[in-house]
Amino acid sequence: MEKPQAAARSVSFRLLLSAPASQVEIHSASVVTLPLDKSPLTGDLMLDSRNPQVALIVRWKIPTAAGEHRFAKLTLEPPGQETLTHVFDADGDIDDFLELPFPAAHE
16 A cells, blocks of 8 residues: 655745855755855745755855854745744754644644
8 A cells, every 4th residue: 555645735924034144945845955145045945745844055155264153044834834943053054953843734
């Protein structure tokens, strides 16, 4: 018996970076590689409603100095649900994930 495909739903996002980046990717039900020509970065991403999580990779254009922290503030606006904001913080490049506290869709 085949497993049913996960229901993926589109969610609007906004990403604010504390410094210029050379690479930004958001991994969820699909991978979004973002253009770096504007700030904040905005768009839509797909979330798997059975396993809603987001992974973020940010490679900074200029490496951080000793003791310097940089951040990426991610805001998600799922339809019909409260807006969620999370700040990823690191003393170098960001490579982290967030398990979301809500399903991407009411099933």
